Amino acid sequence: MSFQKTTEADSHYDHLEKMSIQELLVNINMEDQKVPIAVQKALPQIEVLTQIVSEKLKNGGRLFYIGAGTSGRLGIVDASECPPTFGVPHGLVIGLMAGGDSAMRKAVEFAEDSEKQGWKDLQEYEISEKDVVIGIAASGTTPYVIGALKKCNDNNISTGCITCNHGSPLAKTAQFPVEVVVGPEFVTGSSRMKAGTAQKLVLNMISTAAMIQLGRVEGNKMVDMQLSNNKLVHRGTRMVMEVLNISEEKANELLLKHGSVRSAIKAFPDETH
Numbered sequence: 001m002s003f004q005k006t007t008e009a010d011s012h013y014d015h016l017e018k019m020s021i022q023e024l025l026v027n028i029n030m031e032d033q034k035v036p037i038a039v040q041k042a043l044p045q046i047e048v049l050t051q052i053v054s055e056k057l058k059n060g061g062r063l064f065y066i067g068a069g070t071s072g073r074l075g076i077v078d079a080s081e082c083p084p085t086f087g088v089p090h091g092l093v094i095g096l097m098a099g100g101d102s103a104m105r106k107a108v109e110f111a112e113d114s115e116k117q118g119w120k121d122l123q124e125y126e127i128s129e130k131d132v133v134i135g136i137a138a139s140g141t142t143p144y145v146i147g148a149l150k151k152c153n154d155n156n157i158s159t160g161c162i163t164c165n166h167g168s169p170l171a172k173t174a175q176f177p178v179e180v181v182v183g184p185e186f187v188t189g190s191s192r193m194k195a196g197t198a199q200k201l202v203l204n205m206i207s208t209a210a211m212i213q214l215g216r217v218e219g220n221k222m223v224d225m226q227l228s229n230n231k232l233v234h235r236g237t238r239m240v241m242e243v244l245n246i247s248e249e250k251a252n253e254l255l256l257k258h259g260s261v262r263s264a265i266k267a268f269p270d271e272t273h
Contacts, residue, residue, distance in 0.1 A: 067136035068112030072097025086216040087224025118148025138195035140168020164195040223262040
């Protein structure tokens with residue numbers, strides 16, 4: 001049986017241009033509600049991949065996301081949010097996309113069609129067996145991503161993927177595939193919609209669970225978050241206040257002096273002597 005892309009299948013809706021705004025929004029929302037159910041069905045696969053990621057990071061490795069178009073952008077977004085959220089170095093989770101950083105804002109024509117460029121991009125980071133690479137492609141057929149994962153496999157580098165079709169070439173290439181089948185898009189083939197939402201959910205799950213496994217969360221708090229704006233300073237101050245049962249003024253002073261919620265709490269006994 002030949003591989004069928006449900007991400008490219010005809011929408012369940014037609015004559016979209018004749019729908020009112022209300023009808024459009026209601027129908028898009030109806031389709032969106034299918035996404036978390038599809039993610040739930042993939043939880044066993046997500047668990048296996050997250051376990052691999054956690055082990056690699058605990059042993060000094062890095063996590064790479066590699067994709068093209070929307071998939072590549074989502075990987076870069078997730079990677080870029082790990083340092084401010086969890087206080088990890090910027091080089092721990094790395095997002096790469098076909099066409100390079102400029103492709104984040106403007107599509108680079110045919111960049112995803114090169115089977116060799118993905119591996120070249122990974123080599124710039126001196127990738128090794130300590131690392132893990134997750135290929136992201138809604139279709140599961142992107143040459144840039146598949147080529148990169150093939151070379152990783154050849155070099156004994158662990159590979160996973162996030163795709164939205166069953167039995168895709170990408171899923172067959174990855175050692176630890178995640179397949180979240182969300183069905184046809186509201187606008188036929190527009191995989192930035194349900195497929196993109198599914199990929200974002202899975203990326204959130206993998207990185208958040210891995211960071212918790214690394215000890216970057218205590219209780220339910222981001223104790224290592226970077227204090228990069230007033231909102232986060234205020235949030236950190238509240239955390240310190242609650243844990244230590246001290247005034248807002250004292251909590252804020254401790255936080256700013258020591259640079260993180262974790263450090264402020266740890267230093268408190270010494271500060272009182």
